[in-house]
Amino acid sequence: MFSTNDTIVAIATPPGRGGIGVVRLSGPDAHAITLRLVTHNGSLRPRRATLTRIACTTDAAAEPIDQVVVTSFPRPHSYTGDDVVEVSAHGSPVILRAIVEAAIDRGARLAEPGEFTLRAFLNGRIDLMQAEAVADLIDAVTPLQARAAFDQLEGTLTAAIAGIDAALFDLVARLEASVDFPDEGYHFVEPGALGRAIDDLAGRTAALLAGARRGQLIRDGLQIAIVGRPNVGKSSLFNALAGAARAIVTDVPGTTRDLVTEVVDLDGLRVTLVDTAGLRETSERVESEGVERARRAAAVADLVLIVVDEDEAELVGTKHLVVQNKADLERPSRGVRVSAVTGAGLDDLRRAIIAALDVEPVRDRPALTNVRHIALVERAHVSLTRAAGAARRSMPEEFVLADLQDARAALEEISGRRASEALLEHIFARFCIGK
């Protein structure tokens, strides 16, 4: 259970990275606690970096352990909306942990995962959607994923959804006005314009949803199965793509039995590679179980690499690429030619994989990556489609509105709820209503 009026501390940079590491404190005592950690005398100037040394024990005689830069961000203009101090130290995990522990000794509490973001959200510094983006950012493994999360944080997606939401809101307000103020002599919505306006909105949610598959792939990563006859060099190729000798390679056909997986970064895409047993008829129990698993892996993969040597390709999986391995030897010319041993053609193979997956990253196209968001936009889309149908059948406005309001509710769950008076305000600001 979180409390939001004490001071929390945690390492803010991802674990295990070199260079600079940051410890962040947030809460009413952030400033005071920091001053008791550093040798610097006097208070910290807001938003100015102060170079000082940090002493991590309460023992006054002890040597300072590191030189650090501390920066104070007084409330409310800070990441969390509370007083925040950031301590940048050299990124050794040992030092960072020591600083955190020292802060705890002086009255701070170790933050729960996500607690800084929770405070930012509770203090109204970020909206729900951005709060989720922060979590994505922290989880991000590869640069592209980080960027998709970052886009969301910066607002590409927020802007796209806000755009749809604002247009929908205006339409809803006008329809509500026509219902509530029937004798004001206004056409709040021009006759005939309603259907078109709703179709346009449905088109925009549809576009977001179309992007969602791509977004989801970026977020959750893809599975690529490597299959083929025994000894064609699947495990060798797997190791080459993974950049490590993960799978056993021998010249004995049937070496690989179990599925071997490795997460790799393929030009920014997070991909799970699956090495499999060579496909062949066999009465050997262990091997036949391996073949069975290989087929299943191929069936569920986003893409199958069918590796061939001198044999014919056995086509499995709905989406596949034929990879001609051992191109350093005399081999037929088909599919993508590579050599797992020399590394020739591997770049071509990576490009071919990206092309086959159809996930070319586009920087400025907003990508819905969060399952919850996809579900909400989907709900909005279904409601908009239904509203469009009702408008086309000339149903009275209040029925069209029932669905439009539902769409609005779904979008506002992403972009944040409006105050209930907002609708009337919108109407009164635009139309002279009342007697």
Add this chain to the structure above:
Amino acid sequence: MKQHFDVIVIGAGHAGCEAAHAAARLGAHVGLCTLSTDTVAHMPCNPAVGGTAKGHLVREIDAIGGLMGRAIDATGIQFKLLNRSRGPAVWSPRAQADKKMYGRWVKHALDAEANVEWLIGKAGRILVSGERVVGLALEGADEYACEALVMTTGTFLNGLIHIGPDQHAAGRAGEPPSRELAESLKSLGFEWGRLKTGTPPRLDRESIDFDRHADDGTFAVERGDMPPVPFSFLSGAIDRPQIDCYLVHTNDRVRDLVRANIDRSPLFNGQIRGIGPRYCPSLEDKIVRFPDKERHQIFLEPEGVDAREIYVNGFSMSLPRDVQADLVHALPGLEDAVLLRPGYAVEYDFIQPTELTRRLETKRVRGLFLAGQINGTSGYEEAAAQGLVAGINAAHRALGREGFELHRDESYIGILVDDLITKGCLEPYRMFTSRAEHRLLLRIDNADLRLTPRGRDAGLVDNERWDRFCRRRSRFDRNLCVLETTPLRASSGDRVPAAQLLRQPEIRLVDLIAQGVVPHFESEPSSAAIDIASAETTIKYAGYLRRQQAEIERSRKDERRRIPPAFPFERVPGLSREVVQRLNQVRPDTLGQALRIPGVTPAAVAVLASYVGRFTPHPNML
């Protein structure tokens, strides 16, 4: 010894009359304290009842057993069902009243209640002992004891009227303000504010040649519906003579006059500080805030069948009297009109309704109830609806009964009360259908199906109304049955149940009835439109209704989940200081209400929810 009442009601406006009537009907001995019996249920502004959403309120008041619906049916002189071109969910009745007759009708209705005793005088001081109301002192001397006190003093608390630069203290034109009472109330510690409203000038009917201007097209004639659709579920056909109203438009001359004199408008020169309703803009507001709008509608409405006054709807203002006359004369056809009374603006104190519970009882003083404009609302219907709720609960309080609450998902009255007690008022509050989340279910045709059983439980529905309701409910059920079972020939040639045919948008039940193909469909002659609407809506829009009903069921668990009265919000970890402060101010009784408090985030309510669960171990407390 002081005379003792179960319930004292201060004010015989629309709120006070409903409150006194309801409390008396429940068996409470009621003292109705008012300045004069000449202004009972007076309409200081527009002589009309109903309108979008307001018409819903009146139907609901009637369904529960209140007065307003019957009063307007008995005295209405032009009836219109608004939004008829739309679906039945947003149909709203509206009627012009014969203003004098309306007041007299309500006075008679109260005179007929043996439990109501008039206390003519000026209420001055609320008597409180140990955070409990014990009585009322009139200005002067007399003191009365009571168990519950309902205050419905409208615009009278420190009322201040503005006509141009002239200001004088008054509750309404020609009536004294209530100062002592205002101070007595404030001394109890209530949060209060100041609002403003206004009314247009009245013209002399004799000075306007309506026939000529209607003939030559200067005035557009506005007729009512024939036959009128009554408000009350008890009313038969309305056959009183009906009147016409007239529509004119403002012109450039009106615009120029307003602009030239804008610095003489107390609204614009800083003389008025109270906040007015944006949905009832003054003429000054219309011209200044919407310079692009070329002309504004003005309705000329007789205040009664024989009344001398013509109400100039849409022309409310607080400019000096001479400018008002010039403005009237600038309107087409009114060149020679005589101004009987100028329009004016009035500022008054109100109490922030966040001080109240869902029963409209103050949280600070047990037994003290507030209803009507004193709570920041505006409009007769909003006042009456609150009066009804407060009156029932005051009687329940005095007689030791359990209390009566209406919720958002069952009524507009519930929405009204919930909005008031949750959000307070920053400007005068009026009801709109867009405030209803589940509008399709809250229709005028089913107000009785929704609420008459509630009124019966509360004790306000008498046997006559109840019998009638039971007949109507079984008629409704039979009608659905008839439509499900009467086979009709579809365009395909197949014979299908009438209900199936009705689901096609272009097939209308009225037409089927007119063609005589559903002979077993029953309806009361005076409410045929309602009987038909109830059945048709239920069938034609079944999908929509089902979905809204499902939403209500889904949310009801949280929506109605009780927060115990003494729940310590400050002890819930994770809530910001601001949120705790808002929660403590409003003290929501349900999680649903907590979620609607401005500034309380969904995340905060999620946290709250987990704690409320722990503080209420007994399922019967939920």
